[in-house]
Amino acid sequence: MNPLKPLLFLTYKTTFNGLKRAITTPKRLSYFIFFVLYYFWIINRVAFGAGTSNMNMPSQLVGKFQFPPLEVLDAIVFALFSFSYLIMLLATTNYQGTLRPADVDVLFPTPIPAKTVLAFRIARDYFFTLITPLFLALLGMRASKMGWEAIFRKMPHPEYSGIALRTITVSWILMAFCFVAVVHAVGLYVNRSDNKSDLKRNVLSWGIGLYVVGFVAFLITWFYLKPGLASAMDLAESPTLRTIFFLPLFATSITMAPFTGEFWPAVLGFVGMIAVIVLGLRLAFRQIGWYYDLAATKGYNMVKTRHMMRTGDQSGMMAERARAGKYKVRRFAWVYNLNMSGAKALIWKELVLQPRTILPLLIILFVCQVGVSALTALMGSTTVRSVAISGYFLIGMQSMMNMSLSMVVGQTGFLEVLRRVDLQKALPFTPDRIVRNELLGRSAVGIFSSWIGCLGFVILAPASWQFAAAAALLAPSVTLLLMATNFFVTILFPDIDDQTQRQFRGLMMLLGTVLALFFPGAIFIVLTVVKAGPILSGLAGSIAALGVTLVISSVAGAIYAGFNPSE
Amino acid sequence: MLEAIHLSKDYKNFRAVDDLSFTLNPGEIVGLLGPNGAGKTTAMRCMAGILRPTAGTVIINGHDILLDQAKAKTGLAYVPEVPSLYELLTVEEHLQFVAMCFNELENFKANADQLLERYHLLEKRRDLVATLSKGMRQKLAVACAFIHHANVLLFDEPIVGIDPAGVVEMKQEIMRAKQAGCAILISTHLLDTAEKLCDRVIILARGKMVAEGTIQQLQFSSHMEGESLEDIFLKLTNESVEAPPVFDI
Numbered sequence: 001m002n003p004l005k006p007l008l009f010l011t012y013k014t015t016f017n018g019l020k021r022a023i024t025t026p027k028r029l030s031y032f033i034f035f036v037l038y039y040f041w042i043i044n045r046v047a048f049g050a051g052t053s054n055m056n057m058p059s060q061l062v063g064k065f066q067f068p069p070l071e072v073l074d075a076i077v078f079a080l081f082s083f084s085y086l087i088m089l090l091a092t093t094n095y096q097g098t099l100r101p102a103d104v105d106v107l108f109p110t111p112i113p114a115k116t117v118l119a120f121r122i123a124r125d126y127f128f129t130l131i132t133p134l135f136l137a138l139l140g141m142r143a144s145k146m147g148w149e150a151i152f153r154k155m156p157h158p159e160y161s162g163i164a165l166r167t168i169t170v171s172w173i174l175m176a177f178c179f180v181a182v183v184h185a186v187g188l189y190v191n192r193s194d195n196k197s198d199l200k201r202n203v204l205s206w207g208i209g210l211y212v213v214g215f216v217a218f219l220i221t222w223f224y225l226k227p228g229l230a231s232a233m234d235l236a237e238s239p240t241l242r243t244i245f246f247l248p249l250f251a252t253s254i255t256m257a258p259f260t261g262e263f264w265p266a267v268l269g270f271v272g273m274i275a276v277i278v279l280g281l282r283l284a285f286r287q288i289g290w291y292y293d294l295a296a297t298k299g300y301n302m303v304k305t306r307h308m309m310r311t312g313d314q315s316g317m318m319a320e321r322a323r324a325g326k327y328k329v330r331r332f333a334w335v336y337n338l339n340m341s342g343a344k345a346l347i348w349k350e351l352v353l354q355p356r357t358i359l360p361l362l363i364i365l366f367v368c369q370v371g372v373s374a375l376t377a378l379m380g381s382t383t384v385r386s387v388a389i390s391g392y393f394l395i396g397m398q399s400m401m402n403m404s405l406s407m408v409v410g411q412t413g414f415l416e417v418l419r420r421v422d423l424q425k426a427l428p429f430t431p432d433r434i435v436r437n438e439l440l441g442r443s444a445v446g447i448f449s450s451w452i453g454c455l456g457f458v459i460l461a462p463a464s465w466q467f468a469a470a471a472a473l474l475a476p477s478v479t480l481l482l483m484a485t486n487f488f489v490t491i492l493f494p495d496i497d498d499q500t501q502r503q504f505r506g507l508m509m510l511l512g513t514v515l516a517l518f519f520p521g522a523i524f525i526v527l528t529v530v531k532a533g534p535i536l537s538g539l540a541g542s543i544a545a546l547g548v549t550l551v552i553s554s555v556a557g558a559i560y561a562g563f564n565p566s567e
Numbered sequence: 568m569l570e571a572i573h574l575s576k577d578y579k580n581f582r583a584v585d586d587l588s589f590t591l592n593p594g595e596i597v598g599l600l601g602p603n604g605a606g607k608t609t610a611m612r613c614m615a616g617i618l619r620p621t622a623g624t625v626i627i628n629g630h631d632i633l634l635d636q637a638k639a640k641t642g643l644a645y646v647p648e649v650p651s652l653y654e655l656l657t658v659e660e661h662l663q664f665v666a667m668c669f670n671e672l673e674n675f676k677a678n679a680d681q682l683l684e685r686y687h688l689l690e691k692r693r694d695l696v697a698t699l700s701k702g703m704r705q706k707l708a709v710a711c712a713f714i715h716h717a718n719v720l721l722f723d724e725p726i727v728g729i730d731p732a733g734v735v736e737m738k739q740e741i742m743r744a745k746q747a748g749c750a751i752l753i754s755t756h757l758l759d760t761a762e763k764l765c766d767r768v769i770i771l772a773r774g775k776m777v778a779e780g781t782i783q784q785l786q787f788s789s790h791m792e793g794e795s796l797e798d799i800f801l802k803l804t805n806e807s808v809e810a811p812p813v814f815d816i
Contacts, residue, residue, distance in 0.1 A: 006667040013664075014655040017695060021655070101651035106661075106711070109615040109645040110668035111637040193578050194621065289633065293619035296612065297578065 003116040010107075011124075031504045038507070070260055072229075075236035077255050081175065081248035086212055088179045092186045093205045099295040108292045118284065118291050122180055129176045155259055164258035167266070171251040174273040178247060181280025188287040193297040247276065314357045314412035330355050343429045343437050350441025353416075354409065361408050366449040369401040373453030377460035391467025391534060394457055398450050398471045402479045403513060405446040410486030413442050417487070418494050421563055432557035439487060439553060443479040450475030470538025477545035478520070484552040485509070485516040491559050516552065520544035568593050568642075568750035569614065569719045573623035575774075576609050583609040585774040586623070591719065591750040596741065598761035599754040601771035602804050607754040608648060610771070611723045614752070615645035627719055641669065644717035648724040648754075650708035654697035658688050658707055661696055662714050669715035682710040685736070701728050709737065713744075720744055720751045726760065738764060762796040772804045 022032045068076075099121070107117065152161035190201035222235055235241060242249045253269030256262075308316040321327040332355060340348040354362065376394045417424070417438055424434055454472040458465050489512045493505040524541035528534070569591035576584040584606040591597055601607050612618040614625045616632045616639065625632040630639035653661060662679045666672050683689045686706040691699065699707065705728050712720060725741070726734045741764065745751060755761050761768055762782060770778040770785075778785055778799075785799050786792045 006664055009667060010653065010656070010664055013660050014653060017655040017657070017660075021695065100653075102653045104617060105645075105647045105651045105708075106653065106665065107668070108617045109640060109643060110665065111640040111670075112668050113637050193618075195577065195580060198579065289619055292617050296617045 003112045004120065006110075006112060007117070007120045028501070031501050034504055034507075038503070070256075071233060071237070073259060074252060074256050075233055078236050078242070078245075078248055078252040081171070081251040081255075082245050084175065085245060085248045086215070088182075089208050090212060092183055092208060093190050093201050094183070094187065104292075104296045108296070114288050114291050115285060118184075118288060122184060122281070122284070125184075126177060126180045129180055130173065133172065133176075157258065157261060161258075164255075167254050167257055170270075171254045174254070174270070174277070175247070175251050178273055178276045178280065181277045181284065185280045185283035185287070188284055188290055188294060191294055191298050192290050193293055246272065250276075313415055314361075315353070315416045318357045330359065343433050346424075346427075346429075346434065346437035347441040347444065350413070350438070351444065354413075354442075354445060357412060358408060362445055365401065365405050365408065366445070366452075369398070369405075369449045369453045370456055372397045372401060373457045374460055377457045377464070387461070387464050387467075390461065391464045391470075392528075394454075394464070394467055395471045395474060395534075395538070398453060398475060399478055399517075401453075402446050402450060402475065403482055405449075406443075406479065406482035406486050407509070409442045409445065410483055410490070413438075414487050414490040415494075418491065418563065421560075430557075431561035432554060435487065435553050435557040435560050439480055439483045439549075443476070443483050446479040446483075447476045450479065466534045470534035473535070473538040473542045474524075474545070477542040477549060478517075481516055481520070481545045481549045481552070482513060484549045484556065485512045488512065488552050488556045488559075491556055491563060494563070516548055517545075519548055568628060569752065570626040571610070571614065571623070572626065574610065574613055574620050574625060575622040576606075576613055576618060577621040578609075582621075583774050584613065584620075584771075587771070587774075587776055588623075589769055589776070589779060591752055593718070593748045593750050594745055595767065596745050596751045596753060596765045598765035598768040599752055599771065600756075600758065600761055600768055600800060604773075605771040605804075606774040607771055608723055609774075611645070611647075611721050611752070611754055615643065615721055616640055617645075642716075642718045643721070644712035644715065644719070645721045646708050646712050646723060646725055648727065650704055652696045652704055652707060655695060657693050657695055658683070658699070659692040661707060662711060665711040666714050671715040675714075678714060682713055685740075686710050686733075702730055702733060705729050706733060709740070713740070718749050720749050722751065722753045724755055725753060726755075726757065758795075758797045758800055768796070770800060770803050777803050 021028065023029050103117075152158065152164060155161060155164065186204070190197055190204055219235075223231065226234070250269035250272040253265040254273075257266035305317060305320055308314075308320065318327060332351075335348065335351045338348060338351070373394060376390050376397060379390050379393070425431070427434065429437075451472055454468040454475070457471070458468045461468075486509060489505060489509045493501050493508065495501045520541045523544045524537050527537035527540055532540075571587050571589050574584055574587040575582065587606075587610055589597070599607050599610065609618060613620045614627075614632070616625075616636050620633070624634075625639075627639040628642045632639045653664070656664060659679060662682065663672075663675060666675050666679075671678075679692075680689070683692055686709065688703065688706060688710065691703065696704065696707065705725075709725065712722075720741075722741070726737050729737060738760075741751060741753070753761070753765065767779070767781050768785070769776055778788065780788065782796055782799075785796070785803075786794060789799050789802060791799050791802065
């Protein structure tokens, strides 16, 4: 039997069954329809201009368009290919395998030759490398249509416009193939489970990193010393640069042939790119003995990590790092000294776990929150109007920052709550209490950084103390409200593996946030309009937010009580 | 039928399997025993052609797994400890996929029906693997091992996660395979199962083989006549834990 047949069977059946599953369950079907309609709406708007009125503007400019000198066009094309080449270089040492755990357990022990599996994967990766820019091209087609028409109509040899389009496509196809072939060859060389691979990968990664950073530094220096278009042209035509960036040079030669009428450089470029592809594939296939080993040891973990990154599962990622021995446990002594018994232990658990999972993000958000408060304080002056503007700006920015924080903390944390449902439900607390303490634990950092921000604001702008007090009053309840909304939406749409549900959940999260903030926000605005003063407005808004939080957390608690992760 | 020759496997600077050599004969069940982290699964994965040995090789039905992988794997079936299966294939499609890989589509329908009935999966044949329970997945993985005519069977903890009735059936299945002349290697923690089921056992500790033979041979060589396999196992593995590290790179 042709060894490709089982692989085609597998691809066809999993795709078909996946689609069938998406449309045969009413719940999944509703997500699927929503997902399709949403993207159709985006594509329809962006690609086909539905609902926009200013799409005729480019046609007015077409007449005025002057075809750029060929040297300029050549430099632009070379720069674009060089940019994609640099991006490609940065990804070279990553293992690009898209193998699943089931491939390791089911496919690898079968007699299907590893070479066939690798060839099939390369073809699949190549297809996806090609399809993404095509999708983007489709999205930008209408917006750029007039521009393309102008270029092709006014090019030096308009009769070659059809060929020009084809050579651009061929250049991209070859460039993408070079990328896939080289990445597989290098990935198989530096990601093995043997002793020397780490060293090889580090040397190569540092080499590439230095190469890219060095090039960027060179560009900055060049343009600092010789600014202007003429200097850019000099640089783009530099033989040294074109030798170093030989792959973009090949692609440029092919693309430019119909414009310049010079076909020999294009032939040379074509042969050069084919040579790179052949060499890359040859090197990849010569290391075939490592392919399964690499997928079973490294690729498997990378696929899991990538999946966790897609789903925002920070806890899972850290656990994976810990399993690989790449994680150093952080201990904060003050947390251990806190006396938090009973249900408060859930808050304590959060204070221990959060720094272990998302410490860098928490630091960034903390710095942003304090920084924004300080900038807001510095923005205002001593006039009454300016004080009020900067004060309300502070309240708005604090809420925005708390929203970001709740998204970050909530996304990773609440998935973990649902995953550990069997463990936590067995604890001697009511589901309501578990939910409330989970919300408190996750809000602690947000509340703390808000208060620090408010304190900084008062120090820098003492005249605005009332607004800082209002923001400090609003911070706990608004943070709790946003967390509660986040949890409520998460428990309503808990399937992290279903992409349509994930997308749907993201949209519902935004909608839920708007709805939840509506009532406390309205009270705050009304009281502000009737000049009740920032502190009273903040207090009333805060009480309203707390009330909504209690309602949402009670409903979420009831859902949590009946939540079964196996369903 | 299966011969491991000086098999070693390193992960970075850690040696998971160290110079493992043994032979698995037709109609024989050999138990691969060892504490957690002894290297049983790594050894199994090397024998199944999933991991590339750092040194040594495995010969299956006369074919070197490194040099002639396709032919070596033709007679091999491997059931992992916690099988990861293709979630979006149905039970029947999963069997069909494995049968296609082993070029065994002839009489597939009849063979599949027989296996699905034996493992109580007949009613689930059109269900996606994603909907199966842990035990059912294990049964499907075992069914996949028997859908082609393998004569070397590698089972990594085959009865973990299966209900008692399933365990009995599984043992019967293994005995049937033995009677049919298959060579069977079972990695297990369950020493009483190994004692009852296996003709011979290999005990691994820190990647090294610390003992090999029938229960009687192990009793004799460890001067523990009349003792159970559990006692022998604990004595041998404790000794090896107390011993200096097996390998340092």
